Each structure stands twice: as C-alpha cells, then as structure tokens.
Amino acid sequence: MDEANSLLLYLASKMKGETASGKLIFSFEEVGQEHNKLVGKKCANLGEMIRMGLPVPPGFAISIALYRKFAEESGAGEEISGYVSRLGELKGQKITLFDKLSQDIRGMIESKEIPKGISKMIASHYKELGKKVKVPDAAVSVRSAGTESRPGMFETYLNVIGVEDVLDKVRKVWSSAYTARAIAFRVNKDIPVMGDELGVAVSKMVNARSAGIAFTLDPVTADTSRIVISANWGLGEGVVSGAESVDRFVVDKKSFAILETYIGKKAKQVINKKRGVDWEEVPPKKQSVPCLSDDEIVAIAKMAMSLEKHLGEPQDMEWVIDPDFPPPHNIFLLQTRPAEAAAKKPEAVTDRMIDLITKRFYRPNG
C-alpha cells in the first residue's frame, strides 16, 4: 500500500469523533473523554476532569480539525504530502536523516501565515479567556494534544503572553508533530509519517510554588498499592525533565497514609520569566526543605485516586500548587494519562534490581 492510501485510511479511522456542528475551538467545559478524536487526548481529559469537579486552570481546546483547515488553506498540507511521497524507505535510517526531515517539514508549517479566519477564531478565544481570568493579555501554556498519548514526543510552550505569541506557539505545537523523535517513532511503529495531527490545549498559566507528578502505581516497581508523588519547587518541568534530585512521597492508596518521604536536594527549579520559562537556582535555604505539606500530599493523592477510579486504570497526573489561592484551593491539575510502569522484560527486572540496590543502599539519603 502506498503512503497516500495508507494515510487516508489511518486518518479516516481517527476522524470519527468530529462533531457535526462545525465548531473548531471549545472551552474545556464543553469537552470530555468522548471527544478524544476531536480535540486530542489531553484536552478531552482536561474536560473530563472539570466534569468530575477537579480543579483545572481555565482554557480552551483547539480541535485537530482546525489544524487540518490550517494545513489545507495555507498549502502546508499539500507541500508536506508532496515532500513525504518523494521519501524512500525510512525504516532503519540514521537519526541525522530524521533531523533533516524534521527541519524541512517543520519549516513548511512554521513559514506559513495562519489564515485570517483561523487566527481570528483563536484570538477571540484567547481574549475571552483573558476576560474570564481578568487579565487582558493572560499568560497561558500552549500544549500539544494528540489522539494517542505520546509522552515527550511533541512540544509544549509555557508562559506565552499576547495574541501574536499565542498564534506563533500554536503553529509551533502543530509543527511539533514532526519533531525528529516523533517521525522516527512513527516510522518504527509503521505509522504513516503524516499520521499524527495535533490538537492544542491553551490553559491559563498557573503561578507555581511547587509542581510535579503523581503516579497511582510505583513507576519503578509497578506496585499498585501506592501512589508515588514527585515534586520540585517551581513548575512541573523541573520534575518531568528528571534532571534534578527532587522530593518523593509514597502514599498508601487505601489509608492515604504517607509511607515514605524522600527529600531531594532541589538545587534548581523551572520558573516563569517575563516570557517563557527558565531554570534557576533554588535558594540554598529551600533546597532541602520539602516542597509540599503533608496536607497537600494527601490532597494530591486523593485527586489522583479519584482520577484512577473514574478512568479505570492507573494514572500519571501532573499537578501544580498555586500560591495565589488559599489551601485547599491551591492545587490545580494540568493533565493526566495512563501510567506506564517499567516494562517487565527480564532486563527490566535486572534494571529494577540495580536501581533499587543503588538507591536503597548507596545513596547518601537512601
């Protein structure tokens, strides 16, 4: 089967969720789990969380159909499919080739002006959000939302301010469907090169005191009786990137008792700059201080559990503490997805043993 045919079939299978209304941007309140194919998984889950009464920062979901409209009207779609149809066999090629493909295809998207109708639509939702949160040029996060959860494949932009910047970052998220790692992933999994199209989640930026993730199973040992929370000062990117030693709390799923507390030496954190975000030193006094109170740990664990129960499988949830709100209203959830524990191959068991031996016995705080 040639690339064009298989792409048509593949996309057709993903398009079923589209509504007939013709609406292309939705506020989070308007979507839910069933809209996965319309707005991407991340947006659909955020809507679902709001339905459940969980605290989610306000924002809107840009549908995948809007990207298609952009690709069609700007000519980027045609250009990409022409380019892709000229490519030979990609499986087994070096990563440098994927870098080149990525650069070329992302260039085709990012060099296109967003057609007026589309940019107006996005701008009006952004203005509405500004009114809602009472900040005219509200700082927002602009996140990718594909129909499949592909952690780390696509891009996210934080602390985006003003219409121009928002439009630019939306286009960049769209083009991040073609990062080298995403292309290589699709090629290896026999997914067509153009097989991922992205929705976009635009949310009000939270002023993060601390942030992190909560797993409703131990990601290393796959123990499903516990919730493991990783946390750092500042934004969640300071945890997700895995670069720093962070705090780790283990909570019992049944009793919500805090079973383990590991206070990492949190030397660096990610914080909001005037625009965008950056790494910064944590003041020495705060480095070895836990970045969550016990109450907050338990509250986060409870939210994670209600998500697991509602969605029917262990979750990997991103949360943030906003100091602008008093507890217990200071916790916000940024996304959730099915938690993946380390694979259970023999090598993985060895990995886990090595990891546990190293961490439990030889780390200074182990």
Add this chain to the structure above:
Amino acid sequence: MPKKKQPKLKIWDKTIGSDYIEEIDLPQMHSWFFDGTHSIPPLTPLYAWHWVKYCSHGFKVACSELSIPTCKGWELRTLNGSIYCAFHIVRDPKEIAEREVKFRQALRPWLEDFDGLWASNKKELLGIYSQLKEVDVDNATNLQLCHHSRNLRRAYLRMWEIHFLGMYASNNAWLLLETMTKERFGIKDQDPEFQDMVRGFDNKIYQMDKKLWEFGKLALKMKLEDIFKKNEPQAILTKLQQSAKGKEWLKEFMGYMKTDEVGGWRMRRFSDFTEPYWLEDPATPIRLVKDNIIKGSSYNLEATRAELAQKREAAIATLLKRVPAEEKDLFRSLIRLAGKASSYSEEHNLYCELFIQALMRRGYLAMGKRLAQKGAIDAPEDVFMMKPDEIDRVLMIPEAYDMRWLTRMRRAAWEKAQNAPQPPILTDRASKEEAIKKDLLPSKDVIAIKLVVGEVPQPKPELKADLWGICGCTGEAEGTARVVMMYEDLKKVQAGDILVCPGINPAWTPVFGLVKGVITDTGGTLCHAAIIGREYGVPTIVNTQQGTKKIKSGQKVRMDATNGAIYILK
C-alpha cells in the same frame, strides 16, 4: 655449620601496613573493628601476613571493579594474631554519585548470569591449582621451592581478586530482598518465612557431604560397620588396611579424595595453616564417615535436603501470593539471587580459601622441613612463625642462617596471644557507638554488616533470657552445651549437643548433622554458621558476643533461636 648465636638486640618486629601500629594506623582510619569470624583463635604470623595483605587486596579489587559507591575497600591489620578491619569510606556525595554510574554497569552481569560467572571463575582457579598440585614439593630443589613459594602467593592473590565479586553481588540481592520483605510484609531475614525461601540449594559442599554419607552406606554394605563404630579415626585407617574388604573400601575412598576436583584438598581449619588438610590426614574425613555410620539409618541426608527444597518452594509460593502481579518477576529474581548468597557463601570457601590454603600448607611445610633439617628453625611447623620474605631470604642456603631466635620469639608471642584480650573496636572516637556510626555504617558494606562485624542483638526483656544473639536459623532446641574453641575439640561433640563456639567455617559443616543447636559469639545472618544452620535445619543463634564465656560445657541450655534468646538451665 657456623656457630649460631642468639642476638641481644632489641628488635622492632612490626611491619608498617601489616601489623597494627597505633601511632600510624589509628589517626589514619580512626576506628578498627575486630574480625571475630576469622581470628578466633589468633592467627599464626605467616597466615596473618597473607590474610592482611591479600584479603585486603581482594576487597579493594572488588570495590574498585564493582565500583561500590560508598566503599573503596577494606584495610586490614593484625594485632596479637587478631585481624582488625577498617573501611575506606567514600564520603563525598559527588564521588558517590560518580562511582554509582559504573556500579550499575558492573553489577549487571552478576545479576544476569551469576552461575555462569562463578563457573568461569571456578574454572580459572582450578586451572591454577592443578599446576601447583603437580609440584613435587618433597623432592623439589631449593630453587624450585623458591619459585613455588612465589607461585603460591601469585595464586593466592588471584584467588582473592575473584573471591569478593560474587559475594558483593549476591549479598546485595539478599539485603534488598530483606529490605523489601521487611517493608511490605514485616518479614526480616531472621524470620522463618524469609529463611525458608533461601535454603535447600545444592552445591559442592553438600555434594561432598553426600559422598561421605554414601561412603558410610558402602562401609555398612561391605560389613565394615564394627571397624568404624569401635575405633577412633586413626585406628580405623590402620584396621581397614588389615582386611581385603577394608583395603578395597579405602582404595575407593582415597581415590575420591585424590581425583575429585576438590576432594581431599580441603583444609580442616578455615583460617590458618596450623591444621592438616583432608588428603594429608584422611582421619578427618574418616571421622565424618564414622559419625554418619553412628547416626545410623534414621539419618537420611538426601531426605533432609529434599524436604528443605520442598519447603523452600512452598515458602516462595506463599510470599509470591502476597506480591502484586506486576512485581512477581522482580521478587522471583531477587529470591533466586538471595539464595545465591547462601550457596555461594559456602561453595566459594571450598574453591577459594580451603583449597589453596591446603596447597599453601603443603608448600610452606615442605619449606619448613628444609629449614628445620639444616637447623635454621626448630621444627617444620615453625615456618608458620615466619613471614614469606624471611623464608625467601634463607631458603636457598638454609644452613647459613639461624632463624630460631625469631621463630621462638614469635611462637612465644603467638602462644601468649591465645589468651590475650581481643577488644571489639580500637578507636580514637569518643565512643564505640560513634566509631560504628562514623567509621563503619557509612561504608554501607554489606559484607561487614551481615557477615564479619554483624548486627547488634536486640534483647526482648519480656522473654527473660540469659543471653541474646541474632537468629541465624529459626527453631527451638534444648540440650547439653559443648563449648568448642577449635577444630581439635570438635571430636568431643556428641549427638544431640548444643554446639557453642566462637564462629564456624565451612570445614565444620558436617558437625551440623550431629548437633541440635548452634550458638556462636560472632557473625550475622549471612555468616557461615547461620547459612549452614539453615541448610541443615539446625536452630542457630549468632553474634552473642559472649556465648563461649558465659556458657560452660556440660550445662543444659535451651535456645529459642527465632527470638535470639538463650536460657542457661543449670
């Protein structure tokens, strides 16, 4: 021969880096911990010299090869024949993190293919030993003996370089399994649920035990029962020579001693050269055959071991039921590896220390004979009072030297040391607790903590026991105490006794088939006594620190090993 004179010089008989010299060693390492596992009774100068030099090298090599994050190796010294250890602790978190990177890589092959690596190490050692075995030490020239002396030490060096690799890997797995079962299910390695999972494994020691048991059965079949039952081992040997059947049995028995890959190349005493190896004095294994015959048909080694293996599988299955599905593979692998800690602990001693030390005893005794013949020392055994460098210097022309002043002085000191106090810690820290906290625990050295220095017993006041230790093997026993300080005295042990001793080494293994219980002064849950106790299902309490002092032979004692409690009844 020149006239031999005793010197009147006062001599400084200490070697820096080998003998413990307080002014030098204390400020450098701060705390030195007594190694009761290997230095009761005190060691001869020749053996101590080897131990300090090569065992310490082995630790440094293993810690470097495996890149143990928190410890670069052990430093050893000898003081009055006792061994003291100190730890090269890595304290800088940055350096620990750097070492961790290589540690993760170096540990992997041992976790993935423990048996394969150990098999290839064993093969290498057996290859080295077979060359050493071929040397005809009694007829070698002095020069050939000089070369043999060096070859023995080169082999000993290599043995120690291999020795600890498997030990660190398997003991780490043991410790991790214990940590996890403790956290999840409240099961410690002193508990029956844990111990049942890690025993009943086959290894060379048990294969040899079984072989001796079978030789006992063969003797019964050949109607030699009376000879074994009525005579002491030495006389058994003589009597066997006097009948056709006896000769036939002995021929087969000695054939096994000579042709098995280990066979009679096995020291009776684990940590010194002073006692004969099996091939040198077949009375040692003959006694074991005799013991088996006395125990009679009710004793079935195979059945006991099969029962343990069955119990083990049941215990593993019970634990796995409590483990969540996603973790079953992890626990299964961990249990398997922790089991290696048991079987490796015993088997490696056979292929490492017991074998080569038999070769060394043979070689050094041959050198001692040369020296004694020419009057350089009083008797061949006095060679154990010398150090290799001293032997090397006189071996080419022994008639030119008088070393008796040295060997006599050292022998007197060694004999005096038999009764010298052996303080548990030498330290310049404010207290023992501080010494442990600063100079032992941060090493996180699993061998130090679980085996050599041991954990501190935690008395349970409500049980009102007379003495406390760590549970090596669970169970209860009551019987007559038999205090045994050295191998020689093992023969006094009667069936049903409770053996009370400073510590155990694999050479003592067979006595576990005889006794009801074992109490030791030293060790931890991974020491020999604990491991062998578990393998034989004999209640064992280790690290009582003062068992041999508080308990007298003949007293009735009761032991509640599960709780580490010992009661002296009368």
